[in-house]
Amino acid sequence: MEGETKLFTREELKCRCKRDDAVLIIHNEVYDVTKFLADHPGGEEVLLEKAGQDASEPFEDVSHSSDARALMKKYKIGELVECDRVQTKNSFSPNWNNDQSQEQGKCVIG
Numbered sequence: 318m319e320g321e322t323k324l325f326t327r328e329e330l331k332c333r334c335k336r337d338d339a340v341l342i343i344h345n346e347v348y349d350v351t352k353f354l355a356d357h358p359g360g361e362e363v364l365l366e367k368a369g370q371d372a373s374e375p376f377e378d379v380s381h382s383s384d385a386r387a388l389m390k391k392y393k394i395g396e397l398v399e400c401d402r403v404q405t406k407n408s409f410s411p412n413w414n415n416d417q418s419q420e421q422g423k424c425v426i427g
């Protein structure tokens with residue numbers, strides 16, 4: 318909970334897409350949902366489909382409740398490295414031009 322935030326690259330998370338190791342990227346934050354799969358009210362299948370990937374859009378498409386958002390915190394394991402983050406639709410930036418090309422950031426640490 319406390320201390321330094323662990324940082325991940327999108328690249329290294331891609332392989333964590335299995336039932337025994339499943340992570341999700343939601344709004345630039347990283348969640349380990351392995352232990353949540355069986356408890357997810359929306360079912361494990363939708364989570365596994367997005368495991369290892371960015372699930373921000375499908376997460377918002379469902380209009381998850383504030384309860385769901387509070388519950389997420391329990392599974393947060395870190396955040397994306399700065400260069401792999403994407404602008405979210407709610408945070409205005411003058412340079413934001415709807416160009417999604419940044420989304421597939423290839424930046425690797427080191």
Ligand code: HEM
Nearest residue numbers: 348358359363364367372375376379381382384385388389
């Ligand atoms: C850590 C991440 C997530 C948490 C904690 C979470 C939690 C929940 C909770 C508590 C519900 C019950 C309804 C509500 O309270 O809003 C729910 C429903 C649902 N979730 Fe998630 N969810 C997560 C991620 C996702 C993702 C990534 C998807 C889609 C890819 C998804 C799809 C759904 C669906 C389809 C439902 C069912 C809605 C319904 O039947 O009315 N969830 N989720």
